[in-house]
Amino acid sequence: xxxxxxITFVGGGNMAAALIGGLADKLTAANNIHVIDINADxxxxxQRQFGVTTSEQIDASVAASDVIxxxxxxxxxxxxVAQLLPYIKAQLVLSIAAGIRAIDLSRWLGGHNAIVRxxxxxxxxxxxxxxxxVASNGVSKEQHAAADAIMRAVGETVxxxxxxxxxxxxAVSGSGPAYVFYFIEAMQQAAQEMGLTVxxxxxxxxxxxVGAAQLAAQSTDPIxxxxxxxxxxxxxxxxxxxxxxxxxxxQSIITAMKAAAARGQALGEEFGQD
Ligand SMILES: NC(=O)C1=CN([C@@H]2O[C@H](COP(=O)(O)OP(=O)(O)OC[C@H]3O[C@@H](n4cnc5c(N)ncnc54)[C@H](O)[C@@H]3O)[C@@H](O)[C@H]2O)C=CC1
Ligand SMILES: O=C(O)[C@@H]1CCC=N1
Numbered sequence: 371x372x373x374x375x376x377i378t379f380v381g382g383g384n385m386a387a388a389l390i391g392g393l394a395d396k397l398t399a400a401n402n403i404h405v406i407d408i409n410a411d412x413x414x415x416x417q418r419q420f421g422v423t424t425s426e427q428i429d430a431s432v433a434a435s436d437v438i439x440x441x442x443x444x445x446x447x448x449x450x451v452a453q454l455l456p457y458i459k460a461q462l463v464l465s466i467a468a469g470i471r472a473i474d475l476s477r478w479l480g481g482h483n484a485i486v487r488x489x490x491x492x493x494x495x496x497x498x499x500x501x502x503x504v505a506s507n508g509v510s511k512e513q514h515a516a517a518d519a520i521m522r523a524v525g526e527t528v529x530x531x532x533x534x535x536x537x538x539x540x541a542v543s544g545s546g547p548a549y550v551f552y553f554i555e556a557m558q559q560a561a562q563e564m565g566l567t568v569x570x571x572x573x574x575x576x577x578x579x580v581g582a583a584q585l586a587a588q589s590t591d592p593i594x595x596x597x598x599x600x601x602x603x604x605x606x607x608x609x610x611x612x613x614x615x616x617x618x619x620x621q622s623i624i625t626a627m628k629a630a631a632a633r634g635q636a637l638g639e640e641f642g643q644d
Contacts, residue, residue: 372398375516378432380450381441382407382416385466388495389439392524394420404431432457437516440465444637451478458482462513464520466490468540469637472506472533483508486517489536489544490524499525502539537634541627549623554579
């Protein structure tokens with residue numbers, strides 16, 4: 371079902387492309403989506419692939435849009451937002467950047483406080499994303515619904531009450547696809563070291579991930595029970611999991627995820643300064 375939301379993306383890189391893929395001619399007509407990026411090649415690709423309109427600099431389309439999606443890197447955010455200032459009225463500003471806090475965006479936008487901070491992830495590209503979101507106090511009911519509809523167009527949404535938790539979401543699901551790919555890569559390498567072909571290893575590793583994830587999503591049993599059902603006493607899985615425990619793999623994953631959350635906070639401090 372399409373609405374007529376006019377959406378301007380500031381930044382047309384990887385994550386913007388994933389979101390636009392879910393929105394264009396689905397939530398809203400492709401020609402209601404405008405993308406501004408300093409990289410002409412990125413714009414050409416988006417124009418060709420999705421039929422969106424584009425420009426290389428901030429223009430009047432910003433003033434005419436209902437929603438402005440901030441999709442540049444945290445390091446690029448302050449400079450990008452500064453150019454928006456003359457065009458900001460009542461639009462919803464939706465940021466997907468790691469770390470950058472709503473209070474800093476608001477200050478750079480002259481006190482504008484209709485801001486939704488979000489943390490999507492790349493499975494959005496195939497409509498299987500999940501996005502953590504938090505609204506600042508100037509967001510109207512309609513804008514809240516619009517933000518939810520935008521992110522739902524590419525997957526699930528999880529709303530938070532406390533903005534601080536966005537760094538935790540970043541560590542879990544924002545960066546999360548990379549942990550999964552890392553684990554799959556390790557399984558593929560092990561498969562090859564144990565004599566399977568590249569193709570056989572890829573099929574076995576990826577299908578195992580997809581199957582186990584779907585089983586986990588559909589099951590009412592705790593994940594630990596699902597794990598125990600694979601683990602016969604004195605069997606092969608027990609040998610593998612004992613090796614992982616001996617190598618503190620679980621603790622390493624938890625430590626790594628806390629490092630991601632800490633980096634999110636540090637990005638906010640580093641690039642949210644005046
Ligand atoms: N890649 C991911 O998995 C995720 C990324 N994010 C967030 O999304 C944001 C974008 O990340 P990516 O798409 O991966 O980066 P990217 O580097 O692919 O895209 C950023 C784009 O912004 C453009 N840009 C830079 N300065 C600009 C300016 N002043 N005006 C207009 N465009 C400008 C660049 O040319 C580039 O095309 C980041 O803030 C990141 O934290 C959030 C969730 C997941
Ligand atoms: O690595 C990053 O900083 C971004 C945020 C979450 C995923 N990618």
